[in-house]
Amino acid sequence: MGAYNRILGKSLWVFHVSASPCNNCDIEILDLLTPRYDLERFGIKLVGSIRHADVLLVTGIGSCKISERVQRIYEQAPKPVFVVAIGTCPAAGATFKNAYTNCGPLEKIIPVDMYIPGCPPKPETMIAGVAELLGRLK
Amino acid sequence: MMERVKEIVEILASENIAVDHEKKRRIYFKVEPGAIRELSRKLSNARLRLSTISAIENLRSFELLYHFSDDQTGYYFCPRVYSSLENPEVPSISDTISGASWIEREIHDLFGVNFPGHPDLKPLLKEDNEDIPEQPLRVKRREDHAD
Amino acid sequence: MPTDYNLPVGPFHPLLEEAEFFKIKLDGEVVADIEMETGWMHRGIEKISEESTFDQSIFAVERICGICSASHPFACVNAFEDIDDIDIPLRARYIRSLVGELERIHSHLLWLGLAGHFIGYDTLWMWAWKYREPILEIIEKTTGNRNHYAMFRIGGVRRDFAPSLSDELNEKLDTVARKLTMVTKAAMDDPVLKSRLSGVGVLTKEAAIDYCAVGPTARASGVAIDVRKDEPYAAYDLVDFEVVVQEGGDVFAKTVVRILEVFESIKIIRQCIKALSKTGGAIFNDAKSISAGEGIGRHEAPRGEVFHYIRSDGSNRPVRHKIRAPSYVNIPTYKASCVGENLADVLITLAAVDPCYCCTERSVKMQDENGKELTESLLKRSQDKTEELIRELGEYEAWRYL
Numbered sequence: 158m159g160a161y162n163r164i165l166g167k168s169l170w171v172f173h174v175s176a177s178p179c180n181n182c183d184i185e186i187l188d189l190l191t192p193r194y195d196l197e198r199f200g201i202k203l204v205g206s207i208r209h210a211d212v213l214l215v216t217g218i219g220s221c222k223i224s225e226r227v228q229r230i231y232e233q234a235p236k237p238v239f240v241v242a243i244g245t246c247p248a249a250g251a252t253f254k255n256a257y258t259n260c261g262p263l264e265k266i267i268p269v270d271m272y273i274p275g276c277p278p279k280p281e282t283m284i285a286g287v288a289e290l291l292g293r294l295k
Numbered sequence: 296m297m298e299r300v301k302e303i304v305e306i307l308a309s310e311n312i313a314v315d316h317e318k319k320r321r322i323y324f325k326v327e328p329g330a331i332r333e334l335s336r337k338l339s340n341a342r343l344r345l346s347t348i349s350a351i352e353n354l355r356s357f358e359l360l361y362h363f364s365d366d367q368t369g370y371y372f373c374p375r376v377y378s379s380l381e382n383p384e385v386p387s388i389s390d391t392i393s394g395a396s397w398i399e400r401e402i403h404d405l406f407g408v409n410f411p412g413h414p415d416l417k418p419l420l421k422e423d424n425e426d427i428p429e430q431p432l433r434v435k436r437r438e439d440h441a442d
Numbered sequence: 443m444p445t446d447y448n449l450p451v452g453p454f455h456p457l458l459e460e461a462e463f464f465k466i467k468l469d470g471e472v473v474a475d476i477e478m479e480t481g482w483m484h485r486g487i488e489k490i491s492e493e494s495t496f497d498q499s500i501f502a503v504e505r506i507c508g509i510c511s512a513s514h515p516f517a518c519v520n521a522f523e524d525i526d527d528i529d530i531p532l533r534a535r536y537i538r539s540l541v542g543e544l545e546r547i548h549s550h551l552l553w554l555g556l557a558g559h560f561i562g563y564d565t566l567w568m569w570a571w572k573y574r575e576p577i578l579e580i581i582e583k584t585t586g587n588r589n590h591y592a593m594f595r596i597g598g599v600r601r602d603f604a605p606s607l608s609d610e611l612n613e614k615l616d617t618v619a620r621k622l623t624m625v626t627k628a629a630m631d632d633p634v635l636k637s638r639l640s641g642v643g644v645l646t647k648e649a650a651i652d653y654c655a656v657g658p659t660a661r662a663s664g665v666a667i668d669v670r671k672d673e674p675y676a677a678y679d680l681v682d683f684e685v686v687v688q689e690g691g692d693v694f695a696k697t698v699v700r701i702l703e704v705f706e707s708i709k710i711i712r713q714c715i716k717a718l719s720k721t722g723g724a725i726f727n728d729a730k731s732i733s734a735g736e737g738i739g740r741h742e743a744p745r746g747e748v749f750h751y752i753r754s755d756g757s758n759r760p761v762r763h764k765i766r767a768p769s770y771v772n773i774p775t776y777k778a779s780c781v782g783e784n785l786a787d788v789l790i791t792l793a794a795v796d797p798c799y800c801c802t803e804r805s806v807k808m809q810d811e812n813g814k815e816l817t818e819s820l821l822k823r824s825q826d827k828t829e830e831l832i833r834e835l836g837e838y839e840a841w842r843y844l
Binding site: 318319320321323342344345346347349350351352360362364366367368369371373392393394395396397398418431432 | 481486488489524527651652653654655656667669672673674736737738740747749751753761762764766770771773774777
């Protein structure tokens with residue numbers, strides 16, 4: 158796996174899964190791709206299809222209705238796939254902990270490799286998290 | 296009171312409806328369930344916009360509060376419709392105001408209110424999922440406190 | 443060969459953002475009917491708010507949407523203040539308007555960028571989002587966070603506006619206004635963009651009224667409604683601004699409305715900063731309790747009127763908290779604007795209402811007229827082809843080609 162991961166680390170393709178978030182982390186993820194933060198300089202690219210993805214960025218609490226779809230998305234992803242949970246919601250539920258539609262936290266639905274907490278995490282935090290992931294791959 | 300507001304209050308008077316509660320730019324009044332269709336047609340003809348419908352579960356009755364906004368004056372006209380708690384049912388207004396369709400579907404979904412006349416009352420927000428409670432916004436009353 | 447088929451799109455589709463599920467019924471390439479399944483994002487905030495105390499529910503409603511995270515608390519405190527007729531100090535009113543307008547700018551720029559992205563004009567996306575960053579910086583300096591500002595409390599605001607920020611803010615607004623003029627010219631005078639968006643997804647005035655549409659969606663169809671003018675709250679009766687109305691109803695008109703509104707917002711912010719330098723005093727009136735009663739609060743969010751209805755029984759929790767977001771009434775207008783359009787135009791028409799949902803055909807399931815999935819046969823054919831190649835070339839050679 159070592160060699161594979163080393164090559165993978167040069168160009169991570171990410172797919173963005175929104176599992177009932179408030180949209181805020183999602184916007185900040187997009188923000189990472191635009192000129193101010195520009196994640197693409199690390200070879201990281203947002204892709205449209207799960208079949209192309211190496212990393213799943215999951216935001217939101219994982220509501221009951223969407224959790225089954227998130228599972229399916231995870232199964233469709235080519236392995237190895239790294240799951241990064243962005244925001245406090247997938248980690249602990251945040252404000253929606255007691256919501257009747259909450260089927261989270263995310264680790265009950267799919268295995269999680271990394272958490273980047275915050276409500277929302279600042280773009281700098283997310284870059285630090287991604288850099289950490291890249292470091293682990295080397 | 297402004298001319299425009301008087302005009303609308305006259306429409307209400309023609310339907311034998313008396314304003315029961317008035318506050319700064321908010322007018323509330325009670326309407327029989329059977330009369331809501333005719334009233335909403337008249338109000339929307341008078342160019343009032345249906346903002347939304349609030350469903351409220353009271354202790355002994357079920358209440359639907361329609362919010363009609365008059366965008367020329369900033370007034371809100373809120374007809375109040377009461378129904379039974381066990382089997383709430385109010386005629387649908389979605390044929391006169393298309394915007395009401397989703398609102399009624401949501402109330403049917405979350406509160407279990409029946410809207411006779413609505414073409415398609417399928418759930419809007421939740422799917423068949425055993426993890427989500429039925430009619431989640433209804434107050435759960437314990438059996439032993441039922442009486 | 444049947445010409446009509448169903449095209450399910452979503453709930454996860456390649457174009458970013460939230461999960462939404464559209465069922466598009468096509469006749470050839472023309473949309474015959476469109477239906478949408480919602481609820482993927484349902485989190486039951488009304489219930490959470492009813493279980494929280496008044497102060498907590500403002501934080502809860504803030505998390506309805508990350509893009510409108512000033513709008514919902516704004517409408518919510520308006521509703522609380524409507525119950526008890528609480529007065530707000532003048533300074534707090536200006537700060538509220540300031541935050542509300544900053545949010546409108548960042549939201550409209552966000553939409554402009556995404557709209558560009560949806561039609562394949564990524565330069566516009568990068569431009570719009572690049573010039574959105576200074577606005578987010580201003581927001582961070584004023585409120586303490588890039589999103590989820592937590593600025594509102596019953597009776598006023600939580601955080602004062604530092605006078606030392608005025609100059610910096612004005613300077614940044616100048617830059618943004620200058621750059622935006624450039625972007626506007628590049629976008630609006632672009633013949634390609636104009637022909638791509640004009641006449642696409644027309645929402646007539648009658649349909650807009652019938653579907654109770656609000657905000658830019660309604661204003662682009664000639665319905666001049668704006669809560670800021672119709673029922674002035676905060677400092678909106680003290681500042682001078684225009685309501686932007688267009689008659690076209692198509693995507694281009696919606697774009698024009700949003701871009702011009704950004705300039706109106708900059709105008710309002712400048713007036714607020716000027717007024718704040720002259721007005722002193724407290725930033726909140728302490729409200730210890732909410733008496734029994736009911737109140738309606740609303741705010742003109744970037745996407746239209748946000749509506750909150752709160753009933754209190756005199757305790758410290760709301761008995762009922764009804765929330766109606768602007769997209770809720772704007773989204774059903776799809777039925778009026780998409781039917782009869784070309785499939786390629788549906789994408790931008792759906793996006794024109796609200797920046798959030800969009801779609802391409804990547805994650806769709808193809809179905810034949812009996813509803814049978816075609817994906818399986820496509821997959822089967824692909825596998826057969828691979829096996830054939832392996833048979834012909836031998837495994838090693840085949841994998842070198844694949």
